[in-house]
Amino acid sequence: MDFFKENLPYIMAGISVGGQYALIAIGYTMVYGILRLINFAHGEIFMASGFMMVYLSAVLPWYIAIPTVIVSTVLLGFIVERVAYKPLRTAPRMSIMISAIGISYLIQNVAWYVTSGLAKQYPVIPWISNTVTIGNSTTKMVTLATPFLTLFLVSVLVVLIKYTKIGMAMRAVSRDFETSQLMGIKINSVISATFIIGSFLAAVGSVLYFSNYTTVTPISGAMPGLKAFVAAVFGGIGSIPGAVLGAFIIGISENIIKGLGWTAFSDAFTFALLIIILVAKPTGLFGEKSTDKV
Amino acid sequence: MMDKNKKILISISLVVGLFALLFILEQVMPSSSMLFVVLKKGAIFALVAVSMNLLNGFTGLFSLGQAGFMLIGAYTYAILTIPMADRAAVYQYFDGGIIGFTLSVPIALILAGIIAAIFAFLIGFPVLRLKSDYLAIATLGFAEIIRAFFQWDVLGPITNSSNLLRKFPTFSTVLYPFAVAGICIFVIVLLINSSYGRVFKAIRDDEIAAEAMGINLAKQKQLAFITSSFFAGVGGGLLAMYQSSIQASAFKASMTYEILLIVVIGGVGSITGSVLSSFLFIASSEWWLRFLDAETYIGSFHVPLMRSGFRKVVFSIIIMIVVLFYRKGIMGTKEFSIEGIGRFFRRLFAKKKEAQ
Amino acid sequence: MTQNILTVENLSMQFGGVLAVNNLSLNVNQGEIVALIGPNGAGKTTAFNCITGVYEPTNGCVSFLGEMMISNHPKGKMKKLYAGENKDLYKKVISHTPDKITKLGIARTFQNIRLFKSLSVFENVLVAKHLRAQQTVFSATFRLNHLEEKRAREESLDLLEEQGLLAVKDTLATSLPYGLQRRLEISRALATNPTLLLLDEPAAGMNPQETQELAEFIVQIKNKYNVTILMIEHHMDLVMKISDRIYVLDFGKLIAEGTPSEIQNNIHVIDAYLGVVEGA
Numbered sequence: 045m046d047f048f049k050e051n052l053p054y055i056m057a058g059i060s061v062g063g064q065y066a067l068i069a070i071g072y073t074m075v076y077g078i079l080r081l082i083n084f085a086h087g088e089i090f091m092a093s094g095f096m097m098v099y100l101s102a103v104l105p106w107y108i109a110i111p112t113v114i115v116s117t118v119l120l121g122f123i124v125e126r127v128a129y130k131p132l133r134t135a136p137r138m139s140i141m142i143s144a145i146g147i148s149y150l151i152q153n154v155a156w157y158v159t160s161g162l163a164k165q166y167p168v169i170p171w172i173s174n175t176v177t178i179g180n181s182t183t184k185m186v187t188l189a190t191p192f193l194t195l196f197l198v199s200v201l202v203v204l205i206k207y208t209k210i211g212m213a214m215r216a217v218s219r220d221f222e223t224s225q226l227m228g229i230k231i232n233s234v235i236s237a238t239f240i241i242g243s244f245l246a247a248v249g250s251v252l253y254f255s256n257y258t259t260v261t262p263i264s265g266a267m268p269g270l271k272a273f274v275a276a277v278f279g280g281i282g283s284i285p286g287a288v289l290g291a292f293i294i295g296i297s298e299n300i301i302k303g304l305g306w307t308a309f310s311d312a313f314t315f316a317l318l319i320i321i322l323v324a325k326p327t328g329l330f331g332e333k334s335t336d337k338v
Numbered sequence: 339m340m341d342k343n344k345k346i347l348i349s350i351s352l353v354v355g356l357f358a359l360l361f362i363l364e365q366v367m368p369s370s371s372m373l374f375v376v377l378k379k380g381a382i383f384a385l386v387a388v389s390m391n392l393l394n395g396f397t398g399l400f401s402l403g404q405a406g407f408m409l410i411g412a413y414t415y416a417i418l419t420i421p422m423a424d425r426a427a428v429y430q431y432f433d434g435g436i437i438g439f440t441l442s443v444p445i446a447l448i449l450a451g452i453i454a455a456i457f458a459f460l461i462g463f464p465v466l467r468l469k470s471d472y473l474a475i476a477t478l479g480f481a482e483i484i485r486a487f488f489q490w491d492v493l494g495p496i497t498n499s500s501n502l503l504r505k506f507p508t509f510s511t512v513l514y515p516f517a518v519a520g521i522c523i524f525v526i527v528l529l530i531n532s533s534y535g536r537v538f539k540a541i542r543d544d545e546i547a548a549e550a551m552g553i554n555l556a557k558q559k560q561l562a563f564i565t566s567s568f569f570a571g572v573g574g575g576l577l578a579m580y581q582s583s584i585q586a587s588a589f590k591a592s593m594t595y596e597i598l599l600i601v602v603i604g605g606v607g608s609i610t611g612s613v614l615s616s617f618l619f620i621a622s623s624e625w626w627l628r629f630l631d632a633e634t635y636i637g638s639f640h641v642p643l644m645r646s647g648f649r650k651v652v653f654s655i656i657i658m659i660v661v662l663f664y665r666k667g668i669m670g671t672k673e674f675s676i677e678g679i680g681r682f683f684r685r686l687f688a689k690k691k692e693a694q
Numbered sequence: 695m696t697q698n699i700l701t702v703e704n705l706s707m708q709f710g711g712v713l714a715v716n717n718l719s720l721n722v723n724q725g726e727i728v729a730l731i732g733p734n735g736a737g738k739t740t741a742f743n744c745i746t747g748v749y750e751p752t753n754g755c756v757s758f759l760g761e762m763m764i765s766n767h768p769k770g771k772m773k774k775l776y777a778g779e780n781k782d783l784y785k786k787v788i789s790h791t792p793d794k795i796t797k798l799g800i801a802r803t804f805q806n807i808r809l810f811k812s813l814s815v816f817e818n819v820l821v822a823k824h825l826r827a828q829q830t831v832f833s834a835t836f837r838l839n840h841l842e843e844k845r846a847r848e849e850s851l852d853l854l855e856e857q858g859l860l861a862v863k864d865t866l867a868t869s870l871p872y873g874l875q876r877r878l879e880i881s882r883a884l885a886t887n888p889t890l891l892l893l894d895e896p897a898a899g900m901n902p903q904e905t906q907e908l909a910e911f912i913v914q915i916k917n918k919y920n921v922t923i924l925m926i927e928h929h930m931d932l933v934m935k936i937s938d939r940i941y942v943l944d945f946g947k948l949i950a951e952g953t954p955s956e957i958q959n960n961i962h963v964i965d966a967y968l969g970v971v972e973g974a
Binding site: 080081082127128131132135137138139141142143145146147149150152153154156157158160161266270273274277308309311312314315316318319322323326 | 394400464465470471474475478479480485486487489491591592598645646647648650651653654655657661
Binding site: 525528529532533534536537539540542543544546547548549550551552553554555556561565607671 | 746748791792793794796797801802804808809810811812813817820821822823824825826827829831834835836837839843846882883886
């Protein structure tokens, strides 16, 4: 109990950042489920979304800026798919991954160019940036709101995937790409929809994440992106509940590690966890096993 | 088919010619010329790119751990070669560190490779069983872990924690990185053209068939991984020499990505392609495209867009164009050879004759 | 008395709830051509994959040249799930990776040809020579093994010549016509110096003329390289013509075994292929 009390701020921060990772991780896991591709650019889309908010909130009130940011992020995600992945649909896996790395390099460099490499202050959004006191620790409203918002969005998504036509198509495509194509599913619109949903959640995640961390830099997306990917692998890639659970576990454990004074290893820990999972149970917590046909 | 001895003779004279040319260039050109920066850094990255190509291109193992192994090499080299007299200054927060000896440069460079190879051996056991993108992300993760590990303050007496390592021996002539990288690349080429090289390619083409031909996948993959890491380690040592000071925080995933892009531009599966593209890549990013970063006026006209950072944007667009439209890179899987040039000219002449 | 080369005992392979191979026992003697036949999905290729180490069988054992090579019993989840027989018979667990089994002397071809697509015909065969070589990475890199390398090259060239592939030795393996690709795959398997050769549907996709040639080819390599052959095949005329003995699988279970003439008249086999006739 003492441990819990002492580490309450870290646990709260962990739950909050876990929720933010979860929102990013869904983008990874859905894209991987369908294209079998690690969308390296997803972290960069998340970062770009942060910058859009910085620039748009300078000229627009926040309640217009946020929807505009979300729409633009979705558009960016859509464009990335069309430009970098669609032309390589039939190419070897390695080419697509290289293209993913290339496009994330491009987005990073554009961000660097636009901002001259300087860290930008994230705007203060009313209510969620307010501070609250719980027990004897203070935190931002966003810390408390994130897990609830995350769970709400995930539930909506799960319902969407389970009951709508496009959701059904997504499940079919992730099960068998070629057969679903033969069954008349418009593969490109399914893939676009996946990127749109992923980018939408990444945009929401970025508003929450940067409200908490307050500065955005061109490399802000890389680490959260990688961690969210690890969360997706941890939960079993392709599984949405798995990604969410994985994200919360990673968020909480990295913050507890920081609480123990091992800050330098909080990133390394995530990767150690990844490797242990990959070696011990490559399919993650909720993933399905597949056997190669010879 | 050219006579074998004749071929060797031509190759040797070309190498001698190249070194003579480099030597003369150094005598006549100011040492501050960008050309030397490109040649030095280009040679080092050529070695690292070739070592990555051995793994990604020839064995089909998509590994993204290169920066991690370079870091190990760079640190091993630096730690072992800082003169005793300078240790107190370098390890100012750690009482001069705990390493009580200094090795000569060649030995330290070889050890840089060996230590990197030992790490690769340990890492290889768990991760080489993983499939393509999982392998990529796991090796990327290992590179990050290594980076954190080397900055750990408990290891400070050895690694100087997150502080700079400096005052180790460096090179001044461009001949040095050319010689070391040249020898290493030559050895890699020998390996690729040996029975083992064929085995690597077989694994790349079809793991199941390779296994059915009696090829021990785990062992051969491990071999490719260790060899590649050895040379990445040596490359890291050279990079330390070139930079004259190193810090673990510089060996990020983005360094691996740059090396990967060099490999891709050169052609995955082509050694000469990697070498060529390394010089092109370094030349464009450090020299030829530099002007894009400067605000420029033509007369009184202010050229739009051009300011700090624009170079990298243009550069990454070029890379995307290569990746999307010239997927095979400069060389594809072909190699640049004397016979090839001969064939090229013969064909050119033949066409001209036809035209007449 | 001919020597027994391969003995498969009570082999079962279960995927989830499906028993793909159910209690299969068979043996192959020195110098025989044995065929494994059965309708699609009968578990023939799965049996091959178990024998060559690609899959770890759920239960049963395989001996090669009198020595036990593979042995397993249901473990973990399969303990409960296993629906086959003889689950307490094999206490020992022996498993080898496919490369080890190839080293022991079993070579195979694949149903859907698996050649090394970026290698030439010659290199495809040369790769298969690697496993018998004494060289180390060091000696190979610095060309200290040139005698051995030279020998491997000569042997490969001889093999290609005997198989009529010498003319195309520098072509990319995958740009060969289909029939030659099959032949190359068999040559590549022979290059590992096997005692037993497993052919997985060697005549798949061939016309009657080509099948005819293949039949002669198989008999010819059997005699020339002194190998024993176990093959999966659907072309009945080929099977009946060259096999010494035939095993018939249906739904993973062995339903008949015997000489070609015995099999032709076996009621179970006719049922399996044509469906059970009511009241027959």
